Amino acid sequence: MISHRYNLSRLGLILAMPLLAALAAPSASMADQSDALKQCLAEEMLRARDDQTVGELKNICRAKLAAAPVDEKKETPDTEKWLSCPRDPAEPAAPSLMAERRRCEAKTEENAFAITPHRPNYILLASYNTTPNAEPFIAEFPNAEEDLDHTEIKFQISLKFPIYKDTFIKGSDFYAAYTNRSFWQAYNDLSAPFRDINHEPEIWLAFHPEGEFLGFANRRNDVGFNHQSNGRGGALSRSWNRIYANFLFEKENLFLNLKPWWRIPEDEKSDDNPDIHNYLGYGELTGGGQWNKNTVSFLLRNNLRFTDNRGAFQIDWSFPFFTSRFLRWYFQYFTGYGESLIDYNASSDSLGFGVQLSDWF
Secondary structure: OOOOOOOHHHHHHHHHHHHHHHHOOOOOOHHHHHHHHHHHHHHHHHOOOOOOOHHHHEEEEEHHHOOHHHHHHHHOOHHHHOOOOOOOOOOOOOOOHEEEHHHHHHHHHHHOOEEEEEEEEEEEEEEEEEEOHHHOOOOOOHHHHHHHOEEEEEEEEEEEEEEEEEOOOOEEEEEEEEEEEEEEOOOOOOOOEEEEEEEEEEEEEEOOOOOOOOEEEEEEEEEEEEEEEOOOOHHHHHHHEEEEEEEEEEEEEEEEEEEEEOOOOOOOOOOOOOHHHHHHHEEEEEEEEEEOOOEEEEEEEEEOOOOOEEEEEEEEEEEEOOOOOOOEEEEEEEEEEOOOOOOOOOOOOEEEEEEEOOOOO
């Protein structure tokens, strides 16, 4: 078999291409300044004297723009720059990007032909794993160590929908969601198999508090049930069930989400992975922010043990896909345990790039 394997330095050259394209694109702020100057010139020409030159009018406009109050010449605030859905001029501006997301979600939830994104939706066209874990497959495929490619396609599809709004618990909504995270050996000569497919259905009650903490607004808390499995049988089966809570904190263009969970005990005879909590821990912290159209987010997990300490860290970066409003360039780096269920007890390091359909906001 011809193995499609690349080292990280070669992959880095590929990863840099969309970044260079983005850096070469003209600045949005420069375009805005040019538009403002053109508009001012058009207005000044209507009332200019016959003996005034274009240069004089330009100087008048530059002076006006420089002397304009901050609120008049300021760019559209972060909460309105890249609206995911149209906003009625009469609607007040959202106080944060997460609030803007909720405003947009309210519109899709009213549409019977739309399903709302839950977690980020993306496809990594090339995800390079430095140490592919062949151990789970060796019993069935003796040559797995040689056959597994370092480079694969990784994608995530995550959707949610409301089951019932304003439930019997005042101020709460009942939701369901499904997340699929797949690891596809698309560049492998052996029929391009899927190395692992993780299914994650969940249901939860969403509450909308009005709390504040360290300058962050707490506007969303959840309590839910989560099932995660790879849909396989025998020695390759991986699954667990959890009760979890979510505490979302937001401030302008930032968010933090704390998600503790408790694993529901299973019968020892049928438990495929009794030690999974030793690797994936008892919760995770996600967070991120958006600056000048760049969104950076992270995920952090840890088993909170002084001995045999294990966890995971992931960082994500997305930015506009040229002029498209519907796609973004996307980079992801993961290190630690639990990138996929089949590898829950094997540490991995992966770096990938691709495109993103929806982000956290």
